[in-house]
Structures are given as C-alpha cells and as structure tokens.
Amino acid sequence: MKIALISFTLNGQILGKEIREKLRIDHYEVQLFTKCRYQKSKMAIYVEESIEMWTGKMFQQTEGIVFVGACGIAVRSIAPFLKDKKNDPAVIVVDDTGKFCISLLSGHIGGANELTNILARRISAIPVITTATDLNQKFAVDVFAKKNNLEMSDSCLAKEISAVLLAGKKVNIFSESNLPENLPEGLVFVKENTSFINLYIGIYRNRGNFNDATLFLTPKVITLGIGCKKETKSETIEQFVEQVCKENYIDKKAIRQVVSIDLKIREPGILEYCNKFNLSFRCFTNEELNRVKGEFSSSLFVEAITGVDNVCERSAVLGSNQGKLILKKKAHYGVTLAMAVEEWSVDFE
Template identity: 40%
Template sequence: MSAHLFCFSAKGRALCDKIEKFLQEKGYEVTRQPSTDLAARTRECFQKGNLLIFVCACGIAVRAIAPLVRDKTEDPAVLVCDDCGNFVISLLSGHIGGANRAAVAVAEFLGATPVVTTATDRNGKFAVDEFAAMRGYLISDMKLARAVSSAILERDIPFFSDLPYRDALPQGLKASQGGEPLGIALSYREKAPFLKTLFLRPRVLTLGIGCRRGTSAEKIGRCVEEVFCAEGLNLSCIAKVASVDLKADERGLLEFCERQGLPTSFYTAAELSALHGNFTHSERVLRVTGTDNVCERAAVCGGEKLLVAKKIVDGVTVAVGLREEYVAF
C-alpha cells in the first residue's frame, strides 16, 4: 500500500512527520510531496496511490483532485487534515477506497476529530460497498448497490448468504431465504434469490483441473464454463486453480490461468493420494499420474470440501472445491 502526503506550511510539515511515522508502522510506503507543481504531483499520486492526505485547507485539496475524480470503484482514498491537527476529513472514496476507516484511524492517532459524512455511517447502517471492499468480495452491480445503500436508510434490507455467519447481522439487514423485491445475496451461485438481487461474490471456489498434454487454453476455458453453467456457479468466485505437479508446465492450463488472473497450486501425486475421502477412482489416471484422481483431489487439497465432483468435458476433467469460511461483519 502506498500513501502520499501533501503540506504547505511549517505546522503542516510537523504534522506530516507524525502521520508519516504512523502510516509506516501500519505498513504503508509513504512519500512526501513537494509543495510545487501541485496539479502534476496530485495527478501522479492519484493514479498510483492508495491513500492521499492533504494537510491544508479543504478547498486546496478539492481543486487539486477535482479533474481526476472518475468513479468510486477506482478512486483512491483522500483525506484532508487542518495543520493544527484538529480534524481529519474523509473527502473521497470513503467506503471502497477506505477513506472513512483511514480518517478514523489517523484521527485516533492524532487525538483529532474524524469527519465522516457518508449517510450509512452517520445513521449507523450497514455499508454494502465498504463491507465488500474490506473482505475482497466483488459487487455485481454498482448502480444497484447505490439503490441498496439508499433503501437501507429507510428500512431493513433482506440478506441471503451461502456462507455461514456467527455474528448478528448489522443494523439495516435482516436474514432472508429470498422472495423479496430487493435484497443482498452473498453467493457463489448464479440463482438470484430476490427479484432484484445485489450479488456479493466471494472468491471461495477452487477449480481442480486435469487434462491431456497439449490441451489448449481455449478448450479448458470452454469446459470450465460448461461445468459452471450446468452447476449454476459463478465464475468470478474462483479463487485459484489446482492440479497435479505434472501439469506445472502445461502451457494451455497456464495460459488459461493467466488470462483469468488466477493463481495456481500444484501438488505431488503423494500429496493428492494422501487425502481421505470418497473420490472417483480411475486406473488410467493412476497409471499416468501416480494418483487415482487429479481434479477432485486437487480441488480439496487446500482444505476445501468437494462441491462439484469430477466432470469430463471433451477430455478435460473439472471438479470444484469450496473453502468454507464464516462471514465476519
């Protein structure tokens, strides 16, 4: 994570010294920006940074970032502090960018007052975009997310989850199995439980794959899509791809993973064979790889449970494992 500090006075520089040390302790790479050529410096930092902090009048920061603001899903967090250290204002990207959380943390460190103006926070309601950003869930529809954030100020919104949760639901949500006009679904499945469903997509699926030598990335992609379509699963919920280590140099498989931006895990035949469970046995696979089943065993070798057993599509074997985790609010 990177943070960029801007200041324009001696008092501002002294305050930046404190903030810089605090952010470094939190794991940020911090740069101090010169006070000259503010527009160019802001543009550069806005494009590459996670957090921008201006120690100055709010108007200076607003004018500096105004031409650069694009979308709440892309903009970095921007804070403004007065040079006396009395207030820390969350100016931009409060939820997804984390400016609200950063403002509270910096203010607590300085003994200042955090200024957070987002409606859900001021009313003590659940903020769906912040929740998703903090946990790495994908939001299916930002327009619908805005509608949910508006509606939650007036009434509790139905919430459905494929994943278990121990905690009580936060203010603004009520548990539901579906059927209402509008609701939130934390789900790795395609089926929409509500008439208008805002999906939050958790990356909890492991794709176990076996294939013949020389299988193309295109064929693997088509086979995976066919299986996910048949099983009603969402492709964006794949966390990683797993296979036997004999496939660690399989060009088509590696190309498929690279195109999809998916990490890989390769296991030895001994590691796969050591797993206990009911797996589809194949003598041919055993002779070739040293283990009786590649896709199912690979799909659960990281501790997952088997969600979809072995499917064979055009010579490619596919299985899906589910990483069971509790939702934390």
Template identity: 40%
Template sequence: MKISIISFTENGAKLSEMISEKLGEQETELFTKCTYFSGIGESVRKIDAPVVCWAGEQMAKGNGLIFIGACGIAVRAIAPHIVSKLSDSPVIVIDEKGDYVIPILSGHIGGANELACRIAECIGAVPVITTATDIRKKFAVDLFAKKNGLFIENKEGIAKISAKVLAGEKIRLSVETGHMDTEEGLPENFYRLSYPPNEKADILITSETRVSGALLTLRPREYIIGAGCKKGKDPEMFSAFIRNNLIKAGIREDQIYALASIDVKENEPAMVEWSQKRKIPFLTYSSEELLSVEGDFSESDFVKSQVGVGNVCERSAMKAAGPGGELIFKKYAEDGMTIGIAKRRWRVRFDET
C-alpha cells in the same frame, strides 16, 4: 496498502513525518511540493511534477493518498483518475495544523473512513466523516461486503440499499443455504427470505450465478492464490503468470480472496505490486506455519533447502483458505514462479460489521 502523503508547506511536511512515524514507516511514502526545506527530514521527497500527475501515478499503484493542505487541491488532483467506488484508492485531506482529518474518496471499500479515524486518534485530530450511514450509525452494505470477503456484482445497488436503510424500510435478505451460521447481529428492519428467494430480494448473497435478480447481489471471493517467485522477478511477468493461470482455472480476478506466500516474500516487489494494484490482501506465513498444513503436496527438496518448506504455493493457499479449504488447482511452475489455488469455505456474519 502503501500510503502516499503529499504536503505543500513546511508545517505540512513536518506533520507528514509525524503521521509516518505513528503509522509505521513501511506503510508510508512522503512527498512535498514545498520549496522551503528547513528542518524537513530526508524521508520527505520533493517532487517537481504536477500534483495531478503525482496523484495518477499513486492511484495506479493502488496506494492510499493523504493530502496535507486544501481540499480543493486534492479534488482537482484526483478528479481525472476516479474510476469506480469499487476500485478507487482511499483519499484523505488533513489541514496543515493537524486539527481535522477528512476522507473524501472511497470511504468504505477503500477504507478511507477507517484510516481517517486511525490517523485522527494518532495525532489528536477530529475525524470528519460525512458518509450518511456512518454518521447515523446505520448498516453500510459496501462495508459489510468488504469485511465478509464479498464482491459487489451491481454497484448501482449500493445507493439503493443505503437509501432504504436510511429511510427505515424493510430489507429483504437471501443467503445461499449453509453460508450464514447465525442471524445474530442482523440489522434492524432486515428479514430473511428463503433461498433461492421466492420473491425479489433486496440483498442476495450467493456464489451460484444461476440465482440473480436482486436489488444488490453479493458474490463471495472464494479463491486464494498461493504463489512463489524468484527474487527480483519482473512485476509484469508475474502479473501475466497469474492472469494466464486464472484463465486456465476458470476463475475471475474479482473472485480472489487473497494472495498468499511464505514470509520471506512479504516484501517481494512483484507480489506486493500485484496485491496493491488490485487491493487484494497479501498474506504471508512462516515455514513452521506452512509445515503444519495437512495435505498431499508436491514437494521440492531444493525449495525446502532454501526456505525450510518444500512447497510454498499449495501450502500457503491452503493455510489462507482455513478449515474446510480445498486445493482446486495443483502446483504449476514456470520460469521461477509457482502457483496453486485453493477454495475457501465462505461464511457471512452481521455481528462483526
């Protein structure tokens, strides 16, 4: 995820440079509304557009936002662009002295809380985390879903589950048979129901759409898109290509676990933009890693001469799917783009949350 940092004073701009250096320059873009540029490096770009327009542009790209300045500026800038806690960009505010790092939007699913703690450690600041489940060190179901590659079917259930957790009430859990290896790490007051549940579950985890009715239903992101494309491909054309083939395969976008390709494509604009806009991980592998994937793949001598492996889309999809993965959509090529889709064998764990 690209992180866009905006500052409003010279000290703030200098702090943004330090944060960029600590995080890694490829992760960040620096902007400022400061009119006095003494001592500010060339990496900081001055913008003339209203901050609210800048914020909308960055959030549309799926970028994380850091405001170095007052919380009020950040709140007013992002307010018109907030859509859903399941898709909003993470937003953080830092004072210009770098004393406090405050996540204000998308703390769990967007990763703002985690990013705030990371930045605070880098610059010696205090992370100000206000999420109730975090400060009380309680189970956060939206964070659990993110870490386990699950999508939330009914977002209104998040608050209901969190309220029950914070109140110390029992949480009834039902997981599709064969997809939870161990009960190790199961949070306090959680107990498992049979599957399908013989009573109403608080949390239901299943890929089977015939089973529903829980307070909160989590579905696995089961599919990996393996893709390739010619250098400089138009992002809209690539997006349409992916969308059309997902329709052919009968797969929804919220079922996608990752986009995968070869490492020479890790900075390909069309692929990076598709991934960032949807907050879907973009995984890349070396030609050696792809060659090690076993299976019957459609090989191309030309592709092999260019990148060292004769099939990128199918092999990368299967590599990302891991053990037990299955290729369910064979290679399809069109106008310099290729796609293959694999289905992963999903599992949930509580001891990693």
C-alpha cells in the same frame, strides 16, 4: 495499505512525519513527499514535477493519498484522474495544523472513512465524514463487502440498498453461511425461496426468488482443480468452466485460485486462463496429491501418466485446505474440472 503523503509547508512536513509514525502502529506504510522548497528534514522527498503529475502517478502506485494542506489543492489535483469507487484510491485531507481530518474520496471501498477515523484518533483531530450511511449509522453494503472479501454483482444496486435503509425500510437478506442472530438495523433474514431476496450472500446463482433487483455478494472461496491434455487452448478451458458453472448454478466470481499437478506448472493454456481472470495458479506433486484424504473418482490411465489416480479432485481439495468437494470430476474437450469450497463466514462487526 500503502499511502503517499504530501505536504506544502514546514508545519505540514512536521505533521506528516508525526502521521507516518502514528499510522505505523496500525500497520499503514506511509511515504512522505513535499512541495515545500524550505525543507526542514530529508525525511520527505521533494517533488520536482507538478502536483497534478505527481497525483496521477500516486493514483496508480498507492492505495491512499493524504494531502496535508488545503482541500482546494487536493480537489484540483485529483480531478483529472477520477474513475470510480472500485478503482480510485482513498484520498484524505488534513490541514497543516492537524485540526481537521477529512475523508475526501473513496470513503467506503477505498477505505478513506476508516483511515480518517484512525488518523483523527492518532493525532487528536476532528474527523470529517460526509457519507450518509456513516452519519446515520446504517449498514453499508460496500463496506461490508470489502471487509469480508465479497464480490458485488452491481454497485448501483448497492446504492439502492443503502437508499432503502436510509428511508427506514427493510432489506431481505439470505446467506449460504450462518448469519449472527442480531443483524444490523434494517436487515431481515429470510429463507431461500420463501420471499423476495434483496441481498444474497453465497457462491450459487439463480436458485432462489431473485430478479434484477437482487444484489449478489460472492465470497472468493472456490478452488478450481484442472487437468488437461498437453497444449489445450485457454479458450477451451474458459468455455468448459463457463459451461460447468452455468449447469451447476455456481457464480464463477467465487473462484479464488486454480490448482493442478506439477506436471502442468508451465501449461500455456492454464496460465493464460489464470492471467485473464487474475487467478493464482498452484501446483502439487503426485506425492502430495496421493496423501489427500477422501473419496475420489479414479482413473488407471491418469495414474499411469501422472502417478496419481485423480488430479482435479485431489488438487481442488488440497488447495482449499481440505475443503468440501462441491463438484466432482467433469470431463470434456480434453479438460477435467473439479471444485472444492473452503469454510467461510461473514462478519458484521
């Protein structure tokens, strides 16, 4: 996690240096800045511009900001740049004596609460966290989703689930992967299609007893194998992926990466599709694809051109570390698609 720390006094500079050294133990990368003209050390970069301008830059460049000073300075500095909990960085305030460590912004998804607790332990400060689920020691959906790399379908529903748990009521949960026997307080495991599901964890959609109040948590575990004719448009690829996902009840948010043969490494349509959806693109040689074990659809035509009997299925399995092929080759519009899913599980610790 990349953090920018700014201080305003000589004491703050000294404390900032200590914080940087202590957080290195937990693999945080901290860069020191100061607005104090009486610099005692060259360890901190003096900020010539206004604190508001500096804060705006740090909102774009870092994952967290630590203000060593007054809460009022921090609040006024960050106010113009606030967007939402998915985009705002973690913001923490530490007084320049190191007595209090306050989680000010993005406590859950941004990681400010976790960082506050870690930092407080390291410098023997008192952590100040005001998030209700933390204070009441209740399951927090957004924290759980972040730790397990799950995409939430609706942040508003996540708040509703937290409210239900805080009210002492039960939340029905289902997962396509195995869940531990002992779940956090308030969560009740139910079987798919047996009762209404509040929280669904998996790669499939619209197969169970859902309505608009079901929150879907989607693991990014699918590798999408693609083959296509030369100069195939990205719109054509996108349209076919959407169609295939819909027909097979697959949540497209579960797609982690796109793979193909190295002959397609500069295929414009595939590259544009990957850029649009922020997906990595990997390619393999025909020798690598031919070594993949499994039963695959075979095409003499494809083999004559590429040197391998099937591109999309073999590359999907190889890219997913020999994962399970959940969608065999589908062909349309000059595009072939296949999907493989790697092993996954969730952790409540």
